[in-house]
Amino acid sequence: MARQRKVLPGVDPKLLIKDAGKLLPEPSRRLFLRGAASLGALAVLSGCDIIDGDTSENALRVVSKFNGRVQAFLFNPHTLAPEYPESMITRPFPFNAYYSEDEAPEVDADQYQLEIGGLVDNKKPWTLSELYKLPEVSQITRHVCVEGWSAIGSWQGVKLSDFLKLIGADLSAKYVWFQCAEGYSNTIDMPTALHPQTQLTLKFDHQILPRAYGFPIKIRIPTKLGFKNPKYVTAMWVQNNDAGGYWENQGYNWFSGL
Amino acid sequence: MSSVGTAEQALTIGVPHKVIHPAWVRVTHWINALAMLLMIGSGWQIYDASPLFGFEFPKQIALGNWLGGALLWHFAAMWLLVINGLVYVSLGLLTGRFRRKLFPLRPSEVLRDLLAALRGKLAHDDLSVYNAVQKLLYLGILLTGVVIVLSGLSIWKPVQFQWLTSFFGGYNTARYVHFAAMTAIVAFLVVHVSLAVLVPKSLRAMIIGR
Numbered sequence: 001m002a003r004q005r006k007v008l009p010g011v012d013p014k015l016l017i018k019d020a021g022k023l024l025p026e027p028s029r030r031l032f033l034r035g036a037a038s039l040g041a042l043a044v045l046s047g048c049d050i051i052d053g054d055t056s057e058n059a060l061r062v063v064s065k066f067n068g069r070v071q072a073f074l075f076n077p078h079t080l081a082p083e084y085p086e087s088m089i090t091r092p093f094p095f096n097a098y099y100s101e102d103e104a105p106e107v108d109a110d111q112y113q114l115e116i117g118g119l120v121d122n123k124k125p126w127t128l129s130e131l132y133k134l135p136e137v138s139q140i141t142r143h144v145c146v147e148g149w150s151a152i153g154s155w156q157g158v159k160l161s162d163f164l165k166l167i168g169a170d171l172s173a174k175y176v177w178f179q180c181a182e183g184y185s186n187t188i189d190m191p192t193a194l195h196p197q198t199q200l201t202l203k204f205d206h207q208i209l210p211r212a213y214g215f216p217i218k219i220r221i222p223t224k225l226g227f228k229n230p231k232y233v234t235a236m237w238v239q240n241n242d243a244g245g246y247w248e249n250q251g252y253n254w255f256s257g258l
Numbered sequence: 259m260s261s262v263g264t265a266e267q268a269l270t271i272g273v274p275h276k277v278i279h280p281a282w283v284r285v286t287h288w289i290n291a292l293a294m295l296l297m298i299g300s301g302w303q304i305y306d307a308s309p310l311f312g313f314e315f316p317k318q319i320a321l322g323n324w325l326g327g328a329l330l331w332h333f334a335a336m337w338l339l340v341i342n343g344l345v346y347v348s349l350g351l352l353t354g355r356f357r358r359k360l361f362p363l364r365p366s367e368v369l370r371d372l373l374a375a376l377r378g379k380l381a382h383d384d385l386s387v388y389n390a391v392q393k394l395l396y397l398g399i400l401l402t403g404v405v406i407v408l409s410g411l412s413i414w415k416p417v418q419f420q421w422l423t424s425f426f427g428g429y430n431t432a433r434y435v436h437f438a439a440m441t442a443i444v445a446f447l448v449v450h451v452s453l454a455v456l457v458p459k460s461l462r463a464m465i466i467g468r
Contacts, residue, residue, distance in 0.1 A: 060330040061330070064330055064333065079418055251327060257418070258418070
């Protein structure tokens with residue numbers, strides 16, 4: 001794991017800056033493509049417009065979309081992510097977000113309700129005490145960050161596929177969309193939502209999920225990169241349209257399967 | 259010996275304008291050169307997001323400007339690298355070019371040619387025949403290419419291809435293997451490009467074939 005991460009785990013200063021510049025999303029997004037004019041790329045591609053602007057951005061995103069389809073094809077719903085012994089849990093497990101730990105959302109447990117929406121029979125919101133009563137599953141799996149580092153953690157909660165069945169979700173719908181307390185969001189594909197290890201996580205290492213790791217709810221998906229594992233989840237929608245997500249919209253691959 | 263081999267050999271005897279590199283070698287070589295630059299440049303940017311060692315690559319020489327941009331480049335250029343690489347390796351095997359150019363490879367000849375090269379006495383009058391050091395380096399870089407693609411695949415898909423990730427010693431070790439393979443390729447490039455500059459006719463041969 002990177003030394004940098006120990007100071008502010010997972011906070012990439014460049015991404016923070018990029019984040020701050022979100023008022024100007026278009027120019028900043030173009031900026032990284034102009035930045036492609038580095039190394040030998042310019043020497044090789046000079047004379048072409050390909051590096052500049054929308055042509056390049058669109059071309060690369062088309063490939064990324066294609067890569068998403070390739071990954072969906074490679075995804076085997078029966079292949080389980082490797083599980084590890086307790087002795088291999090990374091301690092302390094890193095806090096990771098695009099903001100610092102003291103800026104993490106503070107969710108009031110008594111006021112909290114998980115909102116359910118979309119193609120679901122029973123849209124009754126869920127309180128935490130109701131969720132804590134559901135049958136618990138556990139996993140010790142590797143969290144792999146898009147940045148490259150990884151950490152092994154221990155998560156407990158409700159099997160998401162069981163929960164989706166419990167609320168009468170349309171399992172033939174294409175997507176599940178999660179909204180989070182700080183405005184973060186993710187859309188995931190239904191096959192991943194139904195994967196046996198995809199978990200509506202309520203605990204870390206058998207303790208109620210601490211604020212740093214996403215209290216009150218994290219969606220733990222060991223078959224996807226870390227940013228596709230939303231924390232501080234406040235709402236879950238089952239739907240057929242892709243609502244995108246915080247990082248996906250900025251250019252990270254939508255599927256991001258492992 | 260394949261028919262292509264016979265034709266090439268016939269050309270080596272006393273014909274002034276013999277073909278040193280057939281068109282497929284030149285085309286795949288330059289596509290590979292572009293793909294390698296894109297992969298290495300974006301790979302450095304990706305490395306910087308979570309460095310394995312106590313250094314980072316300067317932003318000026320890293321591609322993509324930020325992690326997301328670099329990942330878009332890396333996972334686009336990988337298709338270029340892999341498809342082109344498969345075409346090159348298939349043709350290299352099918353035409354017998356690998357067998358003809360890279361073998362036999364004897365340790366004693368490698369030692370002899372290496373010493374000659376270090377004394378600046380390695381003759382380079384026939385570009386169509388590789389000396390033993392060249393054979394070793396070209397064979398080595400081919401194998402390194404296989405390692406960098408497979409280790410990359412094992413980092414990209416550590417769940418779906420977990421057998422491959424295990425083969426490389428697990429997720430974390432596979433990242434080091436991928437980095438080491440990149441280092442080997444960059445080291446090869448330094449030597450390769452320097453020698454192409456020192457022996458300009460070898461560069462010409464890779465462009466126009468003769």
